[in-house]
Every structure is written in C-alpha cells, then in structure tokens.
Amino acid sequence: MNDDLFPSDETPARRQRRTTQSRTARSGTTQSGTIQAEATQPGTIQAGGAPAGMPGSGESYGAEQIEVLEGLEPVRRRPGMYIGGTDDTAYHHLASEILDNAMDEAVAGHASVIDVALEGARLLMVRDNGRGIPVDPHPKFRDRSALEVIFTTLHAGGKFSGKAYDTSGGLHGVGSSVVNALSDRLEVEVAREKRLWRQDYARGKPVTPLEEIGKAPNRRGTTIRFSPDPEIFGTLSFSPQRLYRLCCSKAALFRGVTIRWHVDPALIRAGDETPVEATIHFPNGLADSLNAELGETPALLAPAWAGEADLPQAADGRTGGRLEWAVAFLEHGASSMTSYCNTIPTPQGGTHEAGFRAALVKGFRAWGDQRSMKRAASVTADDILGALAVKLSVFIRDPHFQGQTKEKLTTQEASRLVEGALRDRLDHWLGGNPSQADNLLAFMIERAEERLRRKESKDTPRKSATRRLRLPGKLTDCTRENAADTELFLVEGDSAGGSARQARDRETQAVLPLRGKILNVASATADKLKANQELRDLIEAMGCGSGAQFDAERLRYGRIIIMTDADVDGAHIASLLMTFFYREMPDLIRRGHLYLAQPPLYRLTHGAKTVYAMDDEDRVRCLKRDFKPGAKVEISRFKGLGEMPVKDLKQTTMDPARRTLLRVITPPEERAVTSERVESLMGRKPELRFRFIQDHARTAELLDI
Ligand SMILES: Nc1ncnc2c1ncn2[C@@H]1O[C@H](COP(=O)(O)OP(=O)(O)OP(=O)(O)O)[C@@H](O)[C@H]1O
Ligand SMILES: [Mg+2]
Numbered sequence: 001m002n003d004d005l006f007p008s009d010e011t012p013a014r015r016q017r018r019t020t021q022s023r024t025a026r027s028g029t030t031q032s033g034t035i036q037a038e039a040t041q042p043g044t045i046q047a048g049g050a051p052a053g054m055p056g057s058g059e060s061y062g063a064e065q066i067e068v069l070e071g072l073e074p075v076r077r078r079p080g081m082y083i084g085g086t087d088d089t090a091y092h093h094l095a096s097e098i099l100d101n102a103m104d105e106a107v108a109g110h111a112s113v114i115d116v117a118l119e120g121a122r123l124l125m126v127r128d129n130g131r132g133i134p135v136d137p138h139p140k141f142r143d144r145s146a147l148e149v150i151f152t153t154l155h156a157g158g159k160f161s162g163k164a165y166d167t168s169g170g171l172h173g174v175g176s177s178v179v180n181a182l183s184d185r186l187e188v189e190v191a192r193e194k195r196l197w198r199q200d201y202a203r204g205k206p207v208t209p210l211e212e213i214g215k216a217p218n219r220r221g222t223t224i225r226f227s228p229d230p231e232i233f234g235t236l237s238f239s240p241q242r243l244y245r246l247c248c249s250k251a252a253l254f255r256g257v258t259i260r261w262h263v264d265p266a267l268i269r270a271g272d273e274t275p276v277e278a279t280i281h282f283p284n285g286l287a288d289s290l291n292a293e294l295g296e297t298p299a300l301l302a303p304a305w306a307g308e309a310d311l312p313q314a315a316d317g318r319t320g321g322r323l324e325w326a327v328a329f330l331e332h333g334a335s336s337m338t339s340y341c342n343t344i345p346t347p348q349g350g351t352h353e354a355g356f357r358a359a360l361v362k363g364f365r366a367w368g369d370q371r372s373m374k375r376a377a378s379v380t381a382d383d384i385l386g387a388l389a390v391k392l393s394v395f396i397r398d399p400h401f402q403g404q405t406k407e408k409l410t411t412q413e414a415s416r417l418v419e420g421a422l423r424d425r426l427d428h429w430l431g432g433n434p435s436q437a438d439n440l441l442a443f444m445i446e447r448a449e450e451r452l453r454r455k456e457s458k459d460t461p462r463k464s465a466t467r468r469l470r471l472p473g474k475l476t477d478c479t480r481e482n483a484a485d486t487e488l489f490l491v492e493g494d495s496a497g498g499s500a501r502q503a504r505d506r507e508t509q510a511v512l513p514l515r516g517k518i519l520n521v522a523s524a525t526a527d528k529l530k531a532n533q534e535l536r537d538l539i540e541a542m543g544c545g546s547g548a549q550f551d552a553e554r555l556r557y558g559r560i561i562i563m564t565d566a567d568v569d570g571a572h573i574a575s576l577l578m579t580f581f582y583r584e585m586p587d588l589i590r591r592g593h594l595y596l597a598q599p600p601l602y603r604l605t606h607g608a609k610t611v612y613a614m615d616d617e618d619r620v621r622c623l624k625r626d627f628k629p630g631a632k633v634e635i636s637r638f639k640g641l642g643e644m645p646v647k648d649l650k651q652t653t654m655d656p657a658r659r660t661l662l663r664v665i666t667p668p669e670e671r672a673v674t675s676e677r678v679e680s681l682m683g684r685k686p687e688l689r690f691r692f693i694q695d696h697a698r699t700a701e702l703l704d705i
C-alpha cells in the first residue's frame with residue numbers, strides 16, 4: 001500500500017496531490033509509514049530550504065527535512081537553547097560558565113585563588129589554581145585528549161557521577177564547549193604535574209594540537225582566555241561593571257576563595273566606578289555582601305540574621321550539602337530575594353526558595369502561637385516575606401535546574417531539606433532572642449494591618465469625577481487642549497526648567513520642573529508617597545490619578561517625556577521616575593505614553609559645522625566620522641540642560657522634527673521579571689540604579705518622533 005501511494009519516480013507535485021488524497025482517505029497509513037517510505041538518506045545534513053518546486057509547502061515535510069546537526073553546530077545555530085539568547089545577558093553568561101567552572105574547582109577544595117582579567121573589550125581571561133583540566137588521552141576517543149573532548153563535545157564533563165566533584169554548579173557538561181563554540185578565539189592553558197599545556201580554538205574547532213609548551217614547576221590550574229564571536233553577538237562587548245559585580249557575588253558565596261580582579265583601565269567609561277584592580281574576599285560570606293548592599297537602608301535588625309547549616313546526609317552516607325543565609329528585616333517595602341544553588345544564581349527562584357519561605361512563615365506563625373499574640377493570625381506570607389532582604393545559598397548534590405542558563409532550581413527535595421534545616425535554626429534563634437522576636441512579629445502585624453486598611457480605601461468608590469481641575473503652580477502648560485498632540489516634559493530643577501520653557505513650542509509642549517531627587521518610591525510606603533510634594537504636583541499636572549485611581553482617559557497629555565541631564569545623576573532621577581510610573585501608573589507605560597528624551601552631552605564645532613554627541617563614545621565616533629583628520633574641532637561639554645543654549649536644547653532634544661525619543665516599554669513576557677528588577681534594584685545602591693537605566697535603554701524602543 002505504501003508502494004502504491006509513493007512510487008519512487010513520482011514528481012513532487014504529483015506526490016503532493018497524492019499525499020493530500022491519502023490524508024483525506026485516512027486509509028490506515030501511519031505517519032511513520034510515510035516517513036519511512038520517503039526516507040532516502042537518513043541522517044544527512046540539509047543545506048536548508050524546501051526542495052525546488054514546492055517552496056515552503058507543508059506537504060514537503062518528510063524525513064529529508066529532519067536535520068541532524070553535528071558537533072558544536074547546534075550551539076552556533078541555536079545559541080538561545082544554550083545561553084538563553086544572543087543579547088547582553090547571554091554574552092555575559094559566557095563569562096559565568098567559565099567562572100563557574102573555576103568556582104566548582106574551588107568549592108571542591110582544589111583551588112583558592114581565581115584571577116579574572118578583562119584584557120580587551122571582548123577578551124576575557126579566567127585563571128584558577130585548581131587541579132587543571134585533564135590532558136591525557138580520553139579512554140573513549142583514544143586520539144583525543146580529555147581536554148579536547150571537553151571543549152569540542154556537548155555533554156562531556158566530570159560532574160555527572162559526583163566522583164570528582166561533590167556539590168558543583170556544573171552538571172550538564174556543556175558549559176565549556178558552548179563558550180568555545182560561540183567564541184571566535186579561545187585559548188586554554190593547563191598547568192598540571194609540573195608541565196604546561198596549551199591548545200587554541202576558533203569557533204569550536206581546534207586550530208592547534210594540544211601541545212606541551214614548557215615546564216610549570218610551581219604552578220597548577222587552568223587558564224582560559226576567550227573572545228565571544230561577533231558573528232553571533234554583533235557589536236556587543238563585556239561590561240566591566242557587570243563582570244566585577246559577578247565576581248563579587250561569586251566570592252560572597254564561598255569564603256574559601258579569593259578573586260583577583262583586573263580590568264584594562266582604558267575600558268572604564270567616564271562615570272563608571274568599577275575598580276581597575278581589586279582583591280575580592282568575603283570572610284563572612286553572604287552576611288558581608290548583604291550588609292554592604294543594604295548600606296544605609298533602614299532595617300529593624302542590624303546586622304542581618306545570618307548563619308549556616310549542614311543539610312542531612314544522604315542514605316548512603318555521602319554529604320548532604322549545606323545551606324547559608326543572610327536575612328534583613330526592612331522598615332519599608334523593597335523586599336528582595338537573591339538565591340543561589342552551588343554558586344549559580346537562580347533569579348527565577350525554585351525549590352530552595354520555596355523551602356526558605358515555608359520555614360520563615362511557619363516559624364513566625366508558630367512564634368505568634370507560642371506567645372499568644374492573637375493579632376498574628378492576620379499575618380500572611382506576603383506580610384512576612386515582603387519585608388525581607390534575603391540572600392540564600394545552597395550547596396546540594398546533583399542539582400536540577402531549568403535549562404542551561406540555570407535560572408530556576410527544580411530539585412524537589414531541596415525544598416524539604418532547606419525548610420527543615422532553616423526552621424530548626426529559626427526556632428532556636430527566636431527562642432534565644434524573645435524580645436527581638438516579638439518586635440519583628442509586631443512589625444509584621446503592623447504590615448498586615450496596613451494592608452487591610454489599604455484594601456478598604458481601594459474599595460470605597462471614586463469621588464474624583466466631579467473634582468475641580470487643579471494645576472500645580474510650577475507647571476507651564478501648553479495652549480492646545482487636545483491631549484493626543486501635546487507633551488509634558490519633566491525636567492530636573494528650576495534652571496533646566498527655565499531653558500526648557502524657552503525652547504519649547506508653546507502650543508503643544510508643557511514643562512514641569514521637579515526639584516532635586518524625587519522620593520525613592522520603591523522603598524517608600526503609600527502614605528509617604530502621598531505626602532511627597534513633587535509627586536503630588538506631578539500627578540496633578542498629569543490629571544489622570546495614580547494607583548487604583550488611575551484613569552487613562554483623564555490623562556492631559558499624549559506623551560510624558562522625562563528629560564534629565566546626560567550624566568549619572570540625571571540617569572538616577574530618570575530611573576526613579578520610571579520606577580514611580582511603573583509602580584503607580586503601569587498602564588501609562590503599557591499604553592506607550594512614557595518617553596525618555598535624549599539630550600546630547602557634547603557639541604562639536606568646526607567652522608560652520610556643528611555636530612552633537614550623546615556620550616564619550618559617540619564623541620569619538622563623531623570626531624572621526626564628521627570632521628577631517630587634524631581639524632581643530634571645538635568641543636564643549638554641556639554641564640546640564642540648564643547650561644545648554646536654548647537653541648541647542650530645542651534643536652537636539654525637544655523639537656519633534658529633529659529629536660530622538662526612547663519609548664519606555666515593558667515587554668509582556670518580561671513583565672514579571674521587570675517587577676522583580678525594579679524592586680531589587682531601586683531599593684539599593686545608586687550604581688545599581690544607573691545600570692537599570694542603561695540596561696533598559698536596550699529594551700526601550702528607539703523611536704524618531
Ligand atoms: N577550571 C577547571 N578546572 C578543572 N576542571 C575543569 C575546569 N573547567 C572545566 N573542567 C572540567 O571540564 C568538564 C566540563 O566542563 P563544562 O563546563 O563543559 O561542563 P560542566 O561544568 O560539567 O557542566 P555545565 O555544562 O553545567 O557547566 C567539567 O565537568 C570539569 O571536569
Ligand atoms: Mg561548567
């Protein structure tokens with residue numbers, strides 16, 4: 001019957017008709033029967049594209065369409081599957097993979113020092129003083145060394161059985177080979193048994209054999225130097241700040257390691273405070289890093305509650321792993337939770353976080369019972385967890401993560417193990433510090449009661465419909481009535497306000513100067529927010545209400561444009577404002593009303609020619625592109641919008657015909673993440689806030705309006 005349906009000399013067009021018939025006839029032909037009959041060259045690699053004569057036709061789908069990618073080809077073809085994409089985060093994930101391997105070596109007790117050096121914008125070196133990747137021939141592929149197998153084969157590694165490592169972050173055996181596949185250059189040097197070995201690769205393929213290049217009498221360990229491939233990542237490069245922060249977080253996770261950081265000073269951009277050199281070591285682990293991060297943030301308990309516990313041994317007597325935590329109880333909002341498993345960050349949480357939460361909630365509830373505090377009954381998990389800044393790190397055997405970027409821990413028993421171990425320690429601690437424990441619980445009860453009050457006020461009907469329109473005195477309004485074609489510029493300070501007023505189009509552009517830094521909304525309570533004059537003016541000027549009262553129909557302008565100075569302070573204010581809108585008027589963003597103006601930082605003039613540059617990098621680019629080499633170009637740096645000549649401000653930043661605006665968006669799939677990011681970044685250090693705006697410039701849509 002198959003023979004009848006698929007005679008071998010049939011033309012594709014005829015076969016197409018026939019197949020259609022057979023589908024309708026449904027004469028018992030199975031799918032696999034079809035595939036078998038058409039399979040002429042199983043396992044060949046297709047150049048891609050549909051066979052001639054039937055472009056894109058669904059009916060051409062047969063065995064010849066099934067490709068088998070070999071070696072590291074799949075990694076280059078579908079990087080997303082291995083590193084989550086080809087964006088900035090994916091780019092830096094390559095660094096994590098290599099650093100994670102060095103950390104695994106340290107956590108296993110074989111390495112104590114890791115050097116991380118950013119030698120070029122896209123050249124990173126990582127060296128550890130561990131055992132060194134094995135260089136002897138691999139028993140299974142006798143003509144290749146274990147090292148070469150590791151770097152050129154997916155799923156090759158020493159962490160599957162737990163014989164060479166106990167609680168490693170590596171588990172898939174793909175990290176090194178993925179980095180190799182996606183690098184246009186990768187060099188490995190291994191010092192092992194007093195000998196020094198080296199092999200070079202390009203795009204996943206060896207370009208030299210593994211060679212002994214000398215003696216290494218006093219050294220051991222692995223050195224890897226690599227450059228992510230521009231064919232895959234375009235013009236991306238490493239961010240010193242991001243790498244430095246990665247090193248700090250790794251060092252905090254394991255007290256037994258020292259990370260020596262170095263970056264070529266030429267790579268540090270103006271305003272970036274990343275050190276050129278640093279020795280990173282946290283003798284008190286997570287507690288050190290949490291306290292450093294919280295800085296001045298008011299907390300009920302300082303220093304944080306921190307500790308360590310061993311997890312129960314497995315039935316076979318092998319180590320069960322361990323748990324480390326640091327918890328701060330914050331006076332207002334801005335809760336955060338950073339978790340790790342085997343030093344791998346798990347931003348999506350997972351079973352270890354679930355165990356942690358359960359232990360805390362149950363522990364405090366039980367304390368309430370024990371102290372007969374009746375009001376404690378209204379306290380929910382959110383009331384407790386919403387006031388915590390948490391760092392949690394677990395080391396377990398054989399962890400299971402979701403995907404190669406390992407953002408979520410899925411090991412089921414982690415939840416029970418963490419809950420058990422932590423609950424024990426929490427009960428002990430509460431019992432040992434009863435007055436402190438009572439204070440904490442009283443604070444949680446207060447949070448619960450505030451939540452109930454908020455809910456009540458939300459349920460009362462809006463009475464604003466007939467409210468008389470009040471406008472703040474500082475607002476310079478535009479004359480046109482129709483909201484859709486008008487814009488409100490939010491500017492920083494009165495002097496910038498003055499320039500903006502002169503540079504604006506009176507008919508369609510309104511200006512509202514905001515004084516100083518607006519309140520950091522992520523860490524303020526609802527009451528404090530309401531009391532803040534700057535924010536009240538802002539809400540009034542916009543006319544649309546905030547929070548539960550927000551009503552897009554009443555918005556008085558079509559575009560709300562944040563226009564701050566092109567420096568770190570400006571970025572900070574812009575990010576505070578974005579946080580405010582994100583928290584209080586998320587619909588404003590969703591509906592595409594929020595924008596960032598893009599004022600330049602430099603003006604370059606030579607003769608009659610004037611060019612504006614956005615930042616230092618842009619200035620260098622413009623100099624090269626727009627002026628003759630050697631020309632005496634006059635460069636002025638604008639100290640702030642207030643000092644920028646009105647004509648320049650109009651031309652570059654405000655005039656709808658010539659400016660560029662960035663629209664602030666929250667992509668739907670990122671919404672959950674964004675909320676977390678806003679919460680965790682806004683509560684803390686200014687540098688973090690700066691990064692938020694830089695990163696978000698990437699997710700913001702570029703629009704010329
Ligand atoms: N710095 C290092 N020192 C010693 N051995 C290493 C080092 N880097 C890699 N290896 C060895 O190479 C193996 C493969 O590393 P790779 O990163 O590819 O996979 P993995 O770490 O086992 O798992 P994952 O894919 O989850 O990272 C490791 O299991 C380890 O045996
Ligand atoms: Mg690894």
Ligand SMILES: [Mg+2]
Pocket residue numbers: 149150151152153154155156157173174175176177178
């Ligand atoms: Mg591998």
